[in-house]
Amino acid sequence: xxxxxxxxxxxxxxxxxxxxxxxxxxxxxxxxxxxxxxxxxxxxxxxxxxxxxxxxxxxxxxxxxxxxxxxxxxxxxxxxxxxxxxxxxxxxxxxxxxxxxxxxxxxxxxxxxxxxxxxxxxxxxxxxxxxxxxxxxxxxxxxxxxxxxxxxxxxxxxxxxxxxxxxxxxxxxxxxxxxxxxxxxxxxxxxxxxxxxxxxxxxxxxxxxxxxxxxxxxxxxxxxxxxxxxxxxxxxxxxxxxxxxxxxxxxxxxxxxxxxxxxxxxxxxxxxxxxxxxxxxxxxxxxxxxxxxxxxxxxxxxxxxxxxxxxxxxxxxxxxxxxxxxxxxxxxxxxxxxxxxxxxxxxxxxxxxxxxxxxxxxxxxxxxxxxxxxxxxxxxxxxxxxxxxxxxxxxxxxxxxxxxxxxxxxxxxxxxxxxxxxxxxxxxxxxxxxxxxxxxxxxxxxxxxxxxxxxxxxxxxxxxxxxxxxxxxxxxxxxxxxxxxxxxxxxxxxxxxxxxxxxxxxxxxxxxxxxxxxxxxxxxxxxxxxxxxxxxxxxxxxxxxxxxxxxxxxxxxxxxxxxxxxxxxxxxxxxxxxxxxxxxxxxxxxxxxxxxxxxxxxxxxxxxxxxxxxxxxxxxxxxxxxxxxxxxxxxxxxxxxxxxxxxxxxxxxxxxxxxxxxxxxxxxxxxxxxxxxxxxxxxxxxxxxxxxxxxxxxxxxxxxxxxxxxxxxxxxxxx
Numbered sequence: 010x011x012x013x014x015x016x017x018x019x020x021x022x023x024x025x026x027x028x029x030x031x032x033x034x035x036x037x038x039x040x041x042x043x044x045x046x047x048x049x050x051x052x053x054x055x056x057x058x059x060x061x062x063x064x065x066x067x068x069x070x071x072x073x074x075x076x077x078x079x080x081x082x083x084x085x086x087x088x089x090x091x092x093x094x095x096x097x098x099x100x101x102x103x104x105x106x107x108x109x110x111x112x113x114x115x116x117x118x119x120x121x122x123x124x125x126x127x128x129x130x131x132x133x134x135x136x137x138x139x140x141x142x143x144x145x146x147x148x149x150x151x152x153x154x155x156x157x158x159x160x161x162x163x164x165x166x167x168x169x170x171x172x173x174x175x176x177x178x179x180x181x182x183x184x185x186x187x188x189x190x191x192x193x194x195x196x197x198x199x200x201x202x203x204x205x206x207x208x209x210x211x212x213x214x215x216x217x218x219x220x221x222x223x224x225x226x227x228x229x230x231x232x233x234x235x236x237x238x239x240x241x242x243x244x245x246x247x248x249x250x251x252x253x254x255x256x257x258x259x260x261x262x263x264x265x266x267x268x269x270x271x272x273x274x275x276x277x278x279x280x281x282x283x284x285x286x287x288x289x290x291x292x293x294x295x296x297x298x299x300x301x302x303x304x305x306x307x308x309x310x311x312x313x314x315x316x317x318x319x320x321x322x323x324x325x326x327x328x329x330x331x332x333x334x335x336x337x338x339x340x341x342x343x344x345x346x347x348x349x350x351x352x353x354x355x356x357x358x359x360x361x362x363x364x365x366x367x368x369x370x371x372x373x374x375x376x377x378x379x380x381x382x383x384x385x386x387x388x389x390x391x392x393x394x395x396x397x398x399x400x401x402x403x404x405x406x407x408x409x410x411x412x413x414x415x416x417x418x419x420x421x422x423x424x425x426x427x428x429x430x431x432x433x434x435x436x437x438x439x440x441x442x443x444x445x446x447x448x449x450x451x452x453x454x455x456x457x458x459x460x461x462x463x464x465x466x467x468x469x470x471x472x473x474x475x476x477x478x479x480x481x482x483x484x485x486x487x488x489x490x491x492x493x494x495x496x497x498x499x500x501x502x503x504x505x506x507x508x509x510x511x512x513x514x515x516x517x518x519x520x521x522x523x524x525x526x527x528x529x530x531x532x533x534x535x536x537x538x539x540x541x542x543x544x545x546x547x548x549x550x551x552x553x554x555x556x557x558x559x560x561x562x563x564x565x566x567x568x569x570x571x572x573x574x575x576x577x578x579x580x581x582x583x584x585x586x587x588x589x590x591x592x593x594x595x596x597x598x599x600x601x602x603x604x605x606x607x608x609x610x611x612x613x614x615x616x617x618x619x620x621x622x623x624x625x626x627x628x629x630x631x632x633x634x635x636x637x638x639x640x641x642x643x644x645x646x647x648x649x650x651x652x653x654x655x656x657x658x659x660x661x662x663x664x665x666x667x668x669x670x671x672x673x674x675x676x677x678x679x680x681x682x683x684x685x686x687x688x689x690x691x692x693x694x695x696x697x698x699x700x701x702x703x704x705x706x707x708x709x710x711x712x713x714x715x716x717x718x719x720x721x722x723x724x725x726x727x728x
Contacts, residue, residue: 031055032444032456035432037425039086044425047081052093057430057446057455066116067093075121077112087138091116092158094124094138094145098131103184103668111136113145113158124156125149127163134178135191139199144250146195146202148177153193153204155250166202166248167255173232175207180241182234183207185669186627187270188319188326198277201299202248205269209241215671221695231668236622236629236643237636239265245272245282247299259302260284260295268627270318273329275337275357281307283318283330289631292316294331294342294359307359310344314557315631317345320373322513322545332377334403341365341384343374345550352384354403366401368408371547378428378449385411385428385449387420389547393540394474394486394518395437396420396547400449411452415461418518430455437518438472438488439465466520469493470530474518479570483542486516487571490526490536495580499727502585504529504719505572505609506538507601509564510593511556511632516540525589525613525715533726537575541567558639560632561621561646565600572601572608587611587723589715592670592699593618599648599659599678606656611723613715615662616670616699619678620647623671652681658722659689662711664697690718 035044042057050069056062072081072095079097086093092115099109109131114121125133128149136147144155151170156163167176178192193204214230234240242265246255260269260282271283275296282295282304290312295304310316319330331340339356347364350371354363366372370390375398377384382403387396396419397412412420418437425431431449436442441464446456454461470490478484495501506523508515515538521527526536540546541564543556556563576583588609590598595617602612618624621633621643636643644650663675675693682689692714697703701711 032432032446035423035446036084037423038090039088040426041090042425042427042430043090045084050081052081052084057425060456067095067114067119071114071119071121072112074119075112075114076123077121079110082106082109085111085136085138087142088140089142092138092142094136095121096136100131102134102178103181105190107178107190108132108134111145111147122161125154125163128154135193137193137195139195139250140197141199143199146193148193151175151178153177153202153248155202164253166250166253167204167206173209173212175205175209177204179205180207180209180212180232181668182241182625182627183243183268184326186625186631187268188321188328189270191327194272194274194280196247196274196277196299200250200277202250203245203272203274203280203299204248205243205245205272207241207243208264211239211265212241213238215668215673217666217668217672219666219696229666231671233668233671234626236624236626236633238626240268240287240626241265243267243269245269245280245297247280256299256302258282258295258297258299258304260297260304262286271329273331275333281331285316285318287630288634289315289627292318296357307357308342308355308362310346312346314554317343317350320545321511323373332374334377334379334382341374341377343372345371345553348550350547350550352386352401365403365406366408367406371549372399372401373547375422376424376428376431376449380427380429381450383428383449385422385424387422387547392486392518393546393548394419394488394516398422398449398452411449413452424449436520438474438520441466441520468520468527470522470527470536471495472520472522474516477539477571477574479567479574481566481570483567483570485539485541485567485571486546487537487539488516488518488522490522490530492531492533496727497580499580500582501533501535501580501727502587502723502725503535503537503575503581504723505568505586505588505601506536506594507568507588507590507597508592508594509541509544509568509590509597510560511543511545511553512593514540514544514546515594516546523589525712528712528716529719529725532720535581539568539571541571543567557632558634558642559646561596561600561648562642564597565604568597569601569605569608572605576608582728584610585723587613587719589613589615590617591615595670596648600651602657602659603648603651603654606654609657611658611719613660613662613718616664616667616701617648617661617674617678618670619649619674622647623674623677649678649681652678652687653685655682655685655687655689658718659687660692660714660718661689662692662694662701662714664694664699664701666696666703667699669699 031046034046052067083096095112099106111124132149134148146155153166179189183189215233217229220226245258268285278299280297284293293309294307297304352365372386388399401408416435421434423432595614598614665672
């Protein structure tokens with residue numbers, strides 16, 4: 010390992026004050042210990058090993074001289090770091106701004122030009138250099154192009170792209186549920202491009218209606234495969250850049266009944282592909298020859314529930330789940346088949362499989378250092394509300410906790426590509442977010458030089474952790490928020506914040522609570538957030554996957570049974586109990602209100618899935634099976650089934666432009682409540698999406714509506 014300069018760098022204190030401010034916007038360069046920051050549209054590069062010497066590699070004057078208009082949103086570097094693509098003028102595609110304009114700059118001359126000049130503005134996606142720096146490839150309107158950087162010639166590598174034929178990127182459901190956005194990869198020698206082709210011709214449109222933006226309403230179609238509907242047909246092709254010929258990989262299985270979730274080059278004519286079957290309970294790794302198209306099975310894994318190819322709660326897109334080690338002779342693979350999420354080393358031919366993380370706790374892979382043979386992962390051996398970095402040596406199998414004891418709480422890391430350095434973010438319920446740049450060797454701090462300063466959150470309520478055991482013997486972690494003037498001799502209204510599904514946890518050791526409920530706690534409420542079985546906390550496979558075919562069933566009961574225990578606390582007013590959740594949490598809110606009206610007297614459900622049949626196939630079938638196989642579970646899990654039992658005060662909120670959980674869910678629920686003469690409150694936001702934030706005044710109106718309803722129906726204050 011390189012010797013680190015760390016605290017031995019002798020520079021002025023003013024320089025390090027500047028360095029401390031840049032850690033937040035640190036962006037790692039590929040294959041180096043350097044990172045870049047945007048300093049008022051100037052690109053400045055820092056070498057972690059020589060922090061006293063930074064270099065401005067691209068100035069705002071050079072940007073302006075080239076004709077560049079906009080702000081620097083992202084940079085894409087070539088391998089030698091002599092050229093860079095500047096991404097700007099981005100526009101939203103589903104969840105993120107993944108299309109925009111790219112400018113290419115030669116960092117030696119400072120000269121640049123816009124790419125794709127004859128293509129539609131703000132339409133380029135995922136631009137990348139070839140390894141020889143001769144070409145840049147990108148996607149525009151579902152076709153893949155290459156542009157020669159010397160001649161400026163643009164060549165279309167695919168020509169059949171339409172709204173339904175998607176080359177080089179993905180449809181809505183692949184992005185939403187498989188975290189897949191970037192749909193092509195250059196070969197190591199820069200002579201070929203492997204890409205996904207999605208044929209969604211048979212995928213039906215969900216039709217949304219826009220009633221506000223024109224004299225007459227118009228239809229907004231969203232390509233959306235619902236539970237029980239077949240997946241889009243997906244295959245992987247390899248384009249020879251010189252001949253423009255495409256070879257298709259002959260991966261076994263029907264292309265419209267399997268998912269090709271990940272792909273990566275392993276040699277100039279070899280691609281590794283990760284396939285999931287439709288039930289997502291069988292993962293198969295193939296080594297594919299790009300010339301013949303032949304796919305050989307390397308490794309296969311099966312499950313009685315589902316297989317997580319990647320950490321679904323990490324928020325990382327397009328990450329390849331295999332880390333190659335031993336000079337490419339083996340790879341690291343994560344699996345929870347033995348009861349814990351563990352890391353294994355598998356030989357490239359699949360014949361040898363070795364357990365690397367042997368401890369009896371979950372280990373979520375994060376990075377690998379090839380020089381030291383260190384495997385880094387996140388674990389929570391003692392407290393599932395927290396996150397710490399651990400290390401196991403690939404050769405010795407020795408394991409140690411890397412995060413020092415002083416950093417109690419939740420710890421997140423952004424690693425350099427070789428696993429030598431990381432940006433480290435720490436916080437807890439009693440500590441504000443604090444940040445530093447560290448060497449992972451003994452967690453030595455590189456920046457800032459000054460001692461860590463831990464500050465308490467400046468908020469008008471307190472947070473504390475607790476555990477509660479239900480009548481079923483289930484121990485659940487919880488976070489409780491109290492007003493600062495809390496009096497244990499008085500009784501307070503209680504407000505539960507819920508999510509309860511496999512995509513997120515809520516009882517986290519973090520310095521904040523739910524945004525809406527935070528507004529109410531100082532007025533005299535107790536806030537509670539708990540994680541039931543089925544949430545992605547680090548408590549083992551059985552905890553996370555017992556919810557299989559039980560969404561809406563196990564999570565609802567766990568929350569209700571835990572609530573019953575909390576209602577026994579002396580300072581809780583059992584007549585004033587409210588609950589709120591959004592999306593999957595909205596469904597849990599409705600199920601709690603409908604199935605346990607004796608507990609929950611008031612509820613606010615936002616953008617809820619009211620019938621499991623209505624949500625997309627990848628998510629729903631992963632956790633519930635196909636409707637034809639699990640119809641009874643689908644019915645029992647759906648809030649609309651239980652709507653007739655409503656007794657309390659319900660406010661339902663939805664946006665008509667929600668392309669994720671469609672407004673259809675609201676109207677079906679409304680019909681059922683009307684059918685049984687159930688009174689409720691309703692707030693509909695025209696054309697707002699799943700987040701309900703678009704449009705002037707929307708966020709304030711939503712917040713005010715929420716608070717007013719709760720204060721009316723679950724009055725604040727201790728008694």
